[in-house]
Amino acid sequence: MSKAALTLEEVSKHNTKDDCWLIIAGKVYNVTKFLEDHPGGDDVLLSSTAKDATDDFEDVGHSSTARAMLDEYYVGDIDTATIPARTKYAPPKQPHYNQDKTPEFIIKILQFLVPLAILGLAVAIRMYTKSESA
Incomplete structure (x- = not known):
């Protein structure tokens, strides 16, 4: 039996050191138990709550071991319709320097x-x- 997809609003409530959930690649992970062990510190994980943290996760270049660890923290899937669409960065129009x-x-x-x-x-x-x- 599959779990119902979680909304961004539901996941966003889990944004403290005592209760920390992340959204990575369409899946939700409860990483509360991992906060103390995270090599980058708990602030890195806490700053990625209440949003799609996929880019943050991928930009660091996590190892295959780190990716495999995600399985033990899996909570469910995110309802992608509840995540605001990302807009592509467009630099401001400026005259030629x-x-x-x-x-x-x-x-x-x-x-x-x-x-x-x-x-x-x-x-x-x-x-x-x-x-x-x-």
């Missing part, structure tokens, strides 16, 4: 004039070497 503070129009002029000057110098040298050999 010009590190050397050179006005953009000067850069555009130089991008045109420098190659032109190099070409002119090459032609002048070529003409000078031709006139000396004649």
Whole structure:
């Protein structure tokens, strides 16, 4: 017999050192007994309560042993419809950063004039070497 899916509201109530539940990959885990043994400390786990902690768990790069340990703390599945949809981070729109503070129009002029000057110098040298050999 399968357990009914838990809501985020139900899981969110378990957010203390005496009662700590986490949501990882659609499953709910009661990690209260593991708080003292967690290598990162209990604050790391407590900060991941009342939300989907999957990204927090995956970002650390837990070992296969740590993943296997989750089984003993399994409480049930989360009703994913109760978890707010994650929005993709979009950085704020900002103007192009010009590190050397050179006005953009000067850069555009130089991008045109420098190659032109190099070409002119090459032609002048070529003409000078031709006139000396004649």
